Amino acid sequence: MADRATVSREALTAFLLRLADDHLVLGHRLSEWCGYAPMLEEDLAMPNMALDLIGQARALYQYAGEVEGKGRDEDQLAYLRRERDYVNCLMAERANGDFAHTMLRQLYFAAFMEPMWRGMRSSSDAQLAGIAAKAEKEVAYHIRHAGEWVVRLGDGTEESARRMVAAVEALAPHVDELFESDAVTTAVAQAGIAPDPATLRAAFDAVVGPVFAEAGLQWVETPFGRTGGRQGRHSEAMGYLLAELQYMQRTYPGMTW
Amino acid sequence: MAAPFDEPGRPEEGMSAETRRQRAYRAAASVVDPEIPAVTIEDLGILRSVEMEGDTAIARVTPTYTGCPAVLAIELAVEAALREAGFEARVERVISPAWTTDWITAEGREKLRAYGIAPPAKASNSIRALFGETDVACPRCGSRQTARISEFGSTACKALYRCAACHEPFDYFKCI
Numbered sequence: 001m002a003d004r005a006t007v008s009r010e011a012l013t014a015f016l017l018r019l020a021d022d023h024l025v026l027g028h029r030l031s032e033w034c035g036y037a038p039m040l041e042e043d044l045a046m047p048n049m050a051l052d053l054i055g056q057a058r059a060l061y062q063y064a065g066e067v068e069g070k071g072r073d074e075d076q077l078a079y080l081r082r083e084r085d086y087v088n089c090l091m092a093e094r095a096n097g098d099f100a101h102t103m104l105r106q107l108y109f110a111a112f113m114e115p116m117w118r119g120m121r122s123s124s125d126a127q128l129a130g131i132a133a134k135a136e137k138e139v140a141y142h143i144r145h146a147g148e149w150v151v152r153l154g155d156g157t158e159e160s161a162r163r164m165v166a167a168v169e170a171l172a173p174h175v176d177e178l179f180e181s182d183a184v185t186t187a188v189a190q191a192g193i194a195p196d197p198a199t200l201r202a203a204f205d206a207v208v209g210p211v212f213a214e215a216g217l218q219w220v221e222t223p224f225g226r227t228g229g230r231q232g233r234h235s236e237a238m239g240y241l242l243a244e245l246q247y248m249q250r251t252y253p254g255m256t257w
Numbered sequence: 258m259a260a261p262f263d264e265p266g267r268p269e270e271g272m273s274a275e276t277r278r279q280r281a282y283r284a285a286a287s288v289v290d291p292e293i294p295a296v297t298i299e300d301l302g303i304l305r306s307v308e309m310e311g312d313t314a315i316a317r318v319t320p321t322y323t324g325c326p327a328v329l330a331i332e333l334a335v336e337a338a339l340r341e342a343g344f345e346a347r348v349e350r351v352i353s354p355a356w357t358t359d360w361i362t363a364e365g366r367e368k369l370r371a372y373g374i375a376p377p378a379k380a381s382n383s384i385r386a387l388f389g390e391t392d393v394a395c396p397r398c399g400s401r402q403t404a405r406i407s408e409f410g411s412t413a414c415k416a417l418y419r420c421a422a423c424h425e426p427f428d429y430f431k432c433i
Contacts, residue, residue, distance in 0.1 A: 041407035041417065048409035055324020059352070130353030134323050137355070137433045145408050 007191035012125075013068040014087070015188045017077070018230060019116075020060035021088035024078055025238075026109060027053030028245050029096055038099055045145060049106070052138045059131045079249035083242055084232040091174035093229070093238045100153050100163040104171055106146035107211065108204075112178045114139050115203035119195035128193060147211045154215025164217060172220040177227045179204075184230075274309060281314035282307040284342035291330045292412050295372035298331060302360025305351055314344040319356045322413040322433070358432045369430055370396045375403075375418065377432035393429050395420035405429075 030053065033046035061074035091109065096102045117139060120132035154164040181198040189196035212219060228234070248255060272280070285307050286299035298304045298318065305317040316335050320328040332348045339346035358377035361369070366376035375396045393403050400422030407417040415428040 041409070044407060044411070044417075045409035048413050051324040051326070051413055052322065053324070055322065059323055126353065130351075130355065131323070133355035134320075134352060137357075138323060141408060141431070 005187070005190040007187050007193060009067060009069065011184050011187040012193065013064055014184045015194065016060050016064035016067060018087045018089075018184075020057045020064055020077070021086045022092050022109070023053045023057035023060065024245075025086070025088045025241065026092040026105075027051075027057060028241060029092065029094075030102070030106075032096055033102065042099075049142055049145070052135075052142070056131070056135050056138070063127050063131070075249065079246050080253075083234055083238055086234065086238070086242070087230050087232055089174070089177050090226050090229040090235055091171065091177065093235060093241055094171075094174070095237050097167070097170070098163055099149070100160070100167040101170060103146050103149040103153065104164070104167040106142060107150050107208065108171065108175060108178070110139050110142035110146060111204045111207040112197075112200060114143060114207065115200045116195060116197070119200075120193070123194060124192035143207060147207075150211050150217070151215045154212075154217045161216070164215065168217055168220050172222040173224055173226045176225040177229060180227065180230065182230065278307060278309045278314075281309065281316075281339060281342065281344050284338045284344070285314070285316045285335050288331065288334045288338050291327050291334070293369070293372065293374065296365050296368045298335070300362050300365030300368060302356065302362065302365070303331065304335070312345050313347055314339045315347045315349060317349045317351045319351050321356050325413055327412075356433075358430065361430075373397065373427055374415065375427060375429040377430045393418055395423060395425065396427055397425050398423040 027050045030046050030050035034043065034050075037043040037046050057078065058074050061077045065072045065074060065077055091105060094101075094105070114136065117132040117136035120128050121136060123129040123132065150164065153160040155161070156164075179197045179201050181196050185194075185196050185198075188194050189199075209219075226235075282304075286297060286304055288298050288304075290296050290298060290301060290303075301321070303318050303321065305319055307314055307316045309315070316339065318328075318332060318335060328350070332350065336346045336348050361376065369376045373396050375393050378392070392401060393405075394401050395403055395418075398420060400420055402421040403418050404421060405416060406419050406426065410417040410428050414431055414433070416431050417426065418429045419426045
């Protein structure tokens with residue numbers, strides 16, 4: 001390992017918070033389907049996957065707090081930061097929309113995270129390698145579940161196909177942000193901690209491509225990519241999300257179960 | 258003075274270190290899963306080890322799923338069981354190597370089946386093993402004519418199936 005670049009505490013903390021925020025925010029969005037899903041089986045599936053995501057977020061926040069070394073625990077990181085301090089991708093914070101939007105987003109995010117976790121299994125950071133080994137198995141179920149729905153809706157009725165096409169168009173501007181590189185991802189990749197997101201696009205396409213082919217969906221290129229989440233610049237939806245997510249800790253600071 | 262095992266609640270002074278460790282292990286291993294009380298954490302392979310550090314028993318447990326809400330309940334139950342057995346106790350959570358359903362013991366698998374939960378398919382370490390997983394035997398009648406109703410069931414670790422032979426729905430412990 002001597003020839004490997006070491007990573008600064010700040011860069012590793014920043015990287016961990018991005019991943020953790022993605023998982024917390026998307027997990028929160030998924031949990032909003034509890035009680036509203038189109039059928040009972042999906043009403044079970046949504047909180048189950050939200051639980052996976054929030055569980056992964058917890059593991060990442062705990063570790064981020066340790067690496068940061070400022071005494072912040074998982075609750076402080078999850079609940080007591082300001083909007084501009086969250087560094088999740090913009091796709092995660094979007095309002096759920098209909099079931100087609102939700103399932104397509106799940107497919108995109110899982111298809112992005114699967115190669116990310118797989119790469120992190122051999123991370124030079126033992127703690128992250130442990131988290132990744134577990135999460136990689138969990139995310140495989142998410143890909144299968146979301147992939148089946150994208151096919152069912154895309155290749156379904158006239159209305160379901162119309163909604164799926166609308167979801168593809170609506171989410172298209174949010175895909176490229178997942179694969180952005182910057183000083184943080186470069187530092188982390190050079191230290192052998194995690195793959196640079198830019199290197200994961202082929203693996204993402206290898207999952208999404210066949211699903212689209214089976215669903216009869218066309219990939220939409222857009223010149224107007226949305227970005228800014230990794231710098232804390234969020235959409236309007238984020239404020240509403242945080243208002244609900246943080247309500248208890250803001251109202252009763254330091255409360256525990 | 259009573260023989261060491263006459264008083265099950267307290268580890269005796271004269272006991273060898275290894276005997277004490279084994280006693281602590283038995284205490285921790287008897288804890289049952291709060292969501293599937295038919296199986297112990299030993300059956301499930303969640304209890305990785307119990308070591309002694311002076312008078313303190315250190316139990317290492319591993320979560321099944323990252324977000325499993327039972328993890329905390331299990332950790333508290335292990336600590337309580339060790340204290341009940343007369344040990345100072347500490348529970349450590351280990352995440353590596355990651356738990357796999359292959360660690361469920363043969364006895365554990367049989368207990369799951371008897372409880373009405375189809376045990377997971379074997380050899381789960383490959384991610385590809387997750388796909389095309391349809392050969393699940395009904396825990397009630399043994400028929401393999403079963404169909405998946407939902408990938409996600411009553412807990413994170415289970416999927417919902419139905420048997421075409423006896424028409425009963427049942428839980429399947431997902432392989433991971």
